[in-house]
Amino acid sequence: AKVYYHDFVVQATKVKRLCTTHNTITVNGQFPGPTLEVNDGDTLVVNVVNKARYNVTIHWHGVRQVRSGWADGPEFVTQCPIRPGGSYTYRFTIQGQVGTLWWHAHSSWLRATVYGALVIRPKEGTSYPFPKPKRETPILLGEWWDANPIDVVREATRTGGAPNVSDAYTINGQPGDLYNCSSKDTVIVPIDSGETHLLRVINAALNQELFFTVANHRFTVVGADASYLKPFTTSVIMLGPGQTTDVLISGDQPPARYYMAAEPYQSAQGAPFDNTTTTAILEYKSAPCPAKGISSKPVMPTLPAFNDTATVTAFIQSFRSPNKVDVPTDIDENLFITVGLGLFNCPKNFGSSRCQGPNGTRFTASMNNVSFVLPSNVSILQAYKQGVPGVFTTDFPANPPVQFDYTGNVSRSLWQPVPGTKVYKLKYGSRVQIVLQGTNIQTAENHPIHIHGYDFYILATGFGNFNPQKDTAKFNLVDPPMRNTVGVSVNGWAVIRFVADNPGAWLMHCHLDVHITWGLAVVFLVENGVGELQSLQPPPADLPPC
Ligand code: C2O
Structure with missing residues (x-):
């Protein structure tokens, strides 16, 4: 296996599109950014230097980051952002993944222009099927x-x-x-x-x-x-x-x-x-x-x-999947998570200029009625590992606070998301099933739900309310596809399974940036197992200061 070194300079660059020249944030002056090419088993070492006037982080979308969670990248989840003038070196190894992934900024909406392809070819000496x-x-x-x-x-x-x-x-x-x-x-x-x-x-x-x-x-x-x-x-x-x-x-x-x-x-x-x-x-x-x-x-x-x-x-x-796969059959954690939008009723002192959503509200979004709020001065992973109190709570609910007809005309009283930094803890090695249920609120869009640090099997997807009696029969337990992002239909559901064998703090969110902006996210804290090989590596010395 090889080790590849790259320098990513994040900088403002003049880019001409649609008849006009714009000052655009790029990597190395390229838009889209550089394509990285590796073989399965190789290691990437990418030194990111921030010469732009915004905070930045880079996320390696879909890379499992086994034990290397400090290199995952989402701002305030696994690291504080790289401030203007700062730098950080991401170091990780591709383990058992072949095909196409990509990298993108994971701070505000910077990924609009800060992104590129990550091409993973088969392990040296092996070939495509x-x-x-x-x-x-x-x-x-x-x-x-x-x-x-x-x-x-x-x-x-x-x-x-x-x-x-x-x-x-x-x-x-x-x-x-x-x-x-x-x-x-x-x-x-x-x-x-x-x-x-x-x-x-x-x-x-x-x-x-x-x-x-x-x-x-x-x-x-x-x-x-x-x-x-x-x-x-x-x-x-x-x-x-x-x-x-x-x-x-x-x-x-x-x-x-x-x-x-x-x-x-x-x-x-x-x-x-x-x-x-x-x-x-x-x-x-x-x-x-x-x-x-x-x-x-x-x-x-x-x-x-x-x-x-x-x-x-x-x-x-x-x-x-091309062959029969090993889907976990016994489940330790069975979560039912609603994914949907909502509206925030503005209190009087908010002022009308801040409440220009439908009928004087603000748009919001939630999972199980919790609208996720990122910490602002420390990452969740650092707070967890260093025992910093008051950053998050571990009471993200495994089920919606009330059950209702998710795909009908949803009553207003059921979709008033509450802001919070709530995480869900998973023991090392627990077998997790998540039913993702779309809700018919304020949107005609499906939600592409992405989990960091894991690939998962998609057992089934469907329309309407998930029905545990009827829909379990539709589960593909033989050759379900493995992905890192699943489309949950508005008015529909998806069921996924994975084994929580990668310790760290892992964001699960809707990959529509507008929805993550509104809080359609949650963090899984996966605890260390026994011994070094089941534990997160120590943080790199150059982890950006908070
Ligand atoms: Cu493509 Cu949270 O990422």
Whole structure:
């Protein structure tokens, strides 16, 4: 196994998009940031130097961080932020993960521009369980704001209303040629006739689930979130923010140029193929007119309608692990957690300028009615390890305070989230099942729920209220897929299982940044087991001061 050293300089950089030049926070002046490439078993040592005027941390999304939880990155959960002028070296080893992950800032909304791909190839001397592709390309789907994204979220936090939506979707940082001033920067992905190409698709958008397709080509889906899948074919995939999907495409079409495109799922803004569709171009190297720039018009794809839940459900239900897996059958911790939005009734002294949500309220969000509040002067992991009192309480409820019809017309009295820094403690090695139940409150969006420090099996997903009698029969205990982010439908549920064998403080949250801003999160504190190999490593000496 190798050790790779990288320097990440977080800095303001001039970036031109949609006809204007913007001062943008980047890593090493690149947008999107550098792609990191390793093999399973390798170690990454990334020295992050903060030359920007904002606090920053970097999270290695999906990396298990076995015993190395101090390198996980979420601000005020595993570390205090790297202040302007400061630095911190993240050091961790990839253990038993192959495929595509990514890295992103985990402080305020900085990840809008501070993100990149993490490519993990099989352990040296081993190979993919499919024929080796001739080319591999990361495809990062993102969102672009003309305004500074930090200002967008600050304004929303000040008023209590919903933040402005982005000005463009992007593929590898470029809106593509349906947007203004974007034609000459449209990303070109090459392919040869007859070759197989691995696309590593990553949804790095802040707040939007996205469909992705390539005109006239079919995908063979081979992995997601750095776990292999039993291959299946489809012409369109859907990813929630945080999720990755590895697909093979073959150069089996007449040599030409074909659009690849991404488009919102579950958004009022959805309209297939217009100037809100981000595009890149798959270009056959042998195309008759080897176009420079955009002369020959690419073949147009068809995208599902924004509300095409049937397509998404069929896609998600095709996910299987390649082989029979070892799902924990006996459960030590059985949690039922509601995920949803809510409204905060402003007390009189709040002032109307701070309560510009629906009917003079503020937007909020919660799990089991607790709206998560980050500490502001120490991380939860430091407070836990050093015994700092008064930072968090350990009374996050394993069930909602009241049971109700989660997907009906939810009575106002049931959705008044209470702010708090409540964590849930897990003993080392406990077998955990979580039923995630979406609630029908103030949203038409699904919640992509991500857990740090773990991959989990998805036993089943469904619509309506989870019914323990009926729905348990639907559990796949044979070959369920393994992921780090699961889509919980609005009006629906998902059931996941994992073994809590990685000690540390691990955030579970909705990967829509707007929802984490409103408190859709909780932290699991996993205790050390017996001996060094079941314990969190000591904190690095350069952990940023609080
Ligand atoms: Cu992609 Cu909390 O992270």
